[in-house]
Amino acid sequence: xxxxxxxxxxxxxxxxxxxxxxxxxxxxxxxxxxxxxxxxxxxxxxxxxxxxxxxxxxxxxxxxxxxxxxxxxxxxxxxxxxxxxxxxxxxxxxxxxxxxxxxxxxxxxxxxxxxxxxxxxxxxxxxxxxxxxxxxxxxxxxxxxxxxxxxxxxxxxxxxxxxxxxxxxxxxxxxxxxxxxxxxxxxxxxxxxxxxxxxxxxxxxxxxxxxxxxxxxxxxxxxxxxxxxxxxxxxxxxxxxxxxxxxxxxxxxxxxxxxxxxxxxxxxxxxxxxxxxxxxxxxxxxxxxxxxxxxxxxxxxxxxxxxxxxxxxxxxxxxxxxxxxxxxxxxxxxxxxxxxxxxxxxxxxxxxxxxxxxxxxxxxxxxxxxxxxxxxxxxxxxxxxxxxxxxxxxxxxxxxxxxxxxxxxxxxxxxxxxxxxxxxxxxxxxxxxxxxxxxxxxxxxxxxxxx
Ligand SMILES: Nc1ncnc2c1ncn2[C@@H]1O[C@H](COP(=O)(O)OP(=O)(O)OP(=O)(O)O)[C@@H](O)[C@H]1O
Numbered sequence: 001x002x003x004x005x006x007x008x009x010x011x012x013x014x015x016x017x018x019x020x021x022x023x024x025x026x027x028x029x030x031x032x033x034x035x036x037x038x039x040x041x042x043x044x045x046x047x048x049x050x051x052x053x054x055x056x057x058x059x060x061x062x063x064x065x066x067x068x069x070x071x072x073x074x075x076x077x078x079x080x081x082x083x084x085x086x087x088x089x090x091x092x093x094x095x096x097x098x099x100x101x102x103x104x105x106x107x108x109x110x111x112x113x114x115x116x117x118x119x120x121x122x123x124x125x126x127x128x129x130x131x132x133x134x135x136x137x138x139x140x141x142x143x144x145x146x147x148x149x150x151x152x153x154x155x156x157x158x159x160x161x162x163x164x165x166x167x168x169x170x171x172x173x174x175x176x177x178x179x180x181x182x183x184x185x186x187x188x189x190x191x192x193x194x195x196x197x198x199x200x201x202x203x204x205x206x207x208x209x210x211x212x213x214x215x216x217x218x219x220x221x222x223x224x225x226x227x228x229x230x231x232x233x234x235x236x237x238x239x240x241x242x243x244x245x246x247x248x249x250x251x252x253x254x255x256x257x258x259x260x261x262x263x264x265x266x267x268x269x270x271x272x273x274x275x276x277x278x279x280x281x282x283x284x285x286x287x288x289x290x291x292x293x294x295x296x297x298x299x300x301x302x303x304x305x306x307x308x309x310x311x312x313x314x315x316x317x318x319x320x321x322x323x324x325x326x327x328x329x330x331x332x333x334x335x336x337x338x339x340x341x342x343x344x345x346x347x348x349x350x351x352x353x354x355x356x357x358x359x360x361x362x363x364x365x366x367x368x369x370x371x372x373x374x375x376x377x378x379x380x381x382x383x384x385x386x387x388x389x390x391x392x393x394x395x396x397x398x399x400x401x402x403x404x405x406x407x408x409x410x411x412x413x414x415x416x417x418x419x420x421x422x423x424x425x426x427x428x429x430x431x432x433x434x435x436x437x438x439x440x441x442x443x444x445x446x447x448x449x450x451x
Contacts, residue, residue, distance in 0.1 A: 023137035024087070024144060031136045032084045039082065039089060039115050039134075046114040047076030050107040054096040077104075080129065086146055087164030088117065088135035095128045104130050121163045133163040140386060140400040154281060154324075156197030158190070159389070159399040167389060167399045169194060171283065172271070174349040174391055175319040179328040180364045181353025186385035186401070187328050188215050190351065191285060192409040193401040194326065195219055199416040204282045204423055206240065208233045210291035217431065218406060222413035222420050224282075225429035230292055234303050236429045237310035240284065240323060243425040244314060247279050247321035269320035280421045281322035284314070289329035293336040308339040315346035333363045351399070352376040353387045365390055372396040 018026035047053055053074035056064075060072050077093035084090075093104070101124035104111075112120040117134040125131050140162055149157035154171040161167045169177065181187045195216075198205060204224040207216035213228030220226060227233040251267050254277060258264040267273050270281065286292070293308065295301040315325055327347060334341050344363070352364035355376055365372035369390055375398065376388045385403065390396030422430070 019137075024139075024142070027087065027136040032089070035089055035115070035117065035134075035136055036082060036084060039091065042115065043079065044073075044076055046111065048074060050110040050114060052076055052099070052103060052107055054098050057097075077130070085133075085164060087137070087139045088119075088133060091132040091134065092125070093130050093132060095130060101130050104132060108132075119162055133165070135162065135164045139164045140383075140398065143385075143400050143402045145402055153201065154203065156194055156201075158193050158197055159387075159401040162398040167397060169197070169349070171281070171324045176315050176325040176347045177327070177349030177351065178332060178344060178347040178364065179326070179351040179353070179387075180330065180332060180355065180360060181387065182330060182356045182360070184384065185353035185355075185379075186387065187353055188287070189385055189404060190353070190387065190401045191215065191287065191326070191328055192219075192404050192406065194283075195222070195285065196404055196409045196412040198283055199412050200419065202280065202419070204280045204421045204426075206236070206282055206284045206426065206429075207287070208236065208284070208292070209287040211288050215287050216285065218410050219413040220431040221417035223431055224421055224423050225426035226431040227429060230300075230303060230307065232429065233292055234307050234310070236426070237307055237314070239425050239429065240282070241310050241313055243282070243423065244318055244321040244323055246425070247323075248317075250277060250279065251320065270322040279322060280423065281324065282423070283324045283326055286311075286325070286327045287329075289327050289332060290336055293340065304337070305339070308337070308343065312339055312343050312346070315343055331360050331363060333359070349389075349391055351387050351389045352379075353385070354379040354381060354383075364388075365396070369396055 015026065015030045018029065019031070053076045055074055056072040064070065064072055075096055077095050077099060080092040080094050082089060082091050095101070095104075101122065104122045108120040108122055111132065112118070112134070115134060118137050119135040120132060122130050122132045139160055143160045145157060145160060146166065149166050150168075151157070156169045157166045158169045159167040179187055179190060192215075195205065199222045205222055206225045207219075207223050208227045209216040210228065210230060210233065213226065216223065216226060217228065225236055225239075227236045247270060251269070251273065254267045254273055258266050265272060270278050293304055295304045311325070311327075314323055318324065325347065332340065332344060345367070350364045350368060350372075352361060352372075355361045355364070358373070358377055361373045361376040364376060365388070372388050372390045375396065379386050379388070383400075385400045387399050388396055389399045
């Protein structure tokens with residue numbers, strides 16, 4: 001064997017090993033070049049085979065006949081740009097007359113295997129221009145978020161989409177959201193990523209965790225208020241409603257001042273207020289929401305109604321006051337009693353992890369997108385953390401958050417503890433910090449055995 005052959009064999013073996021063990025590295029070293037060449041070489045044939053070509057126009061036919069030249073071939077969409085990405089390729093196409101974005105979307109599965117890519121999705125950028133995003137490998141198998149993301153206030157890069165793009169939880173675009181999923185499906189990890197993403201931002205975090213606080217209390221250093229039982233939750237939610245009313249008064253007062261100033265912007269929400277007047281936005285995270293809706297006696301029923309009413313009010317009016325709801329649970333339907341469907345209608349951001357039945361999937365997407373219901377039912381049990389995210393526009397994506405451990409989330413919260421705002425209305429709910437004497441004592445000491 002010559003030296004060249006040995007080198008070639010070694011390179012091919014290294015590429016094969018990388019592809020198997022580290023697909024992301026394979027893509028960046030070998031995959032991106034090979035795939036780009038493959039797409040460009042096969043482009044015309046594949047588009048023709050996928051039914052994405054149009055016949056030559058009449059004048060081209062006439063011109064060919066007049067010049068006695070062969071009949072021109074069917075034409076595929078024109079390539080405007082082929083851009084390699086961290087996880088695949090982005091192909092921008094100008095459609096030919098008579099083609100539409102739906103044609104390309106309908107052919108995405110055929111394009112996927114014809115170009116030997118892992119996944120293909122498409123979206124219309126503007127009239128007649130479509131971007132086909134292809135992924136070179138299963139990006140959701142081992143989620144690696146890009147080191148640089150587009151960070152804006154109240155916009156958290158929380159997960160990766162199956163097309164390799166970043167999935168943002170944008171509170172200003174979609175103020176309130178519902179996250180559903182069976183037990184062990186990945187809800188807490190998703191919520192942890194949200195908290196870790198919000199921690200460096202100028203925002204107050206408020207948590208209601210009726211799982212005795214096990215999910216949110218370790219993150220207490222970055223929380224302005226926490227509740228770990230329905231009684232405290234009811235009081236905390238009332239305090240939030242009071243804060244919301246106070247913020248509305250601030251907006252009204254500013255409106256009165258600006259109303260007489262010609263050309264001045266009139267504030268409609270906290271983001272229109274000048275910086276020195278703008279109250280800190282608040283994200284309220286509710287874990288295991290069904291615990292708040294359960295009751296066993298009249299007293300608890302009254303408390304439940306008070307809690308749901310406060311949540312509905314915050315969901316209806318909170319956006320302008322910069323109060324955003326992030327509600328998480330296993331199920332969230334009418335079986336939880338009155339007010340729940342009204343509340344769900346306000347939670348327009350939806351994320352469903354693996355669910356146990358179609359009814360649960362319908363709770364997430366039944367009123368938004370039938371396709372998303374099917375996608376949520378199909379999430380395999382072994383792919384924990386895989387979810388379907390959609391919103392009231394009917395659009396949806398498969399997403400998966402990175403596997404952030406509780407330790408990592410606690411470290412992030414501790415690092416940003418100095419950013420935790422003190423909100424006067426929520427002062428009574430300020431958590432005792434982990435490690436302080438207010439921490440709960442072990443069970444064996446709190447419940448002495450009776451004789
Ligand atoms: N994005 C992810 N990537 C990889 N593994 C994950 C991911 N999300 C969750 N998991 C795995 O699934 C397990 C369960 O996740 P998690 O605790 O978030 O589920 P859950 O829906 O909150 O469950 P429960 O309702 O019982 O608290 C985790 O221990 C983790 O190992």
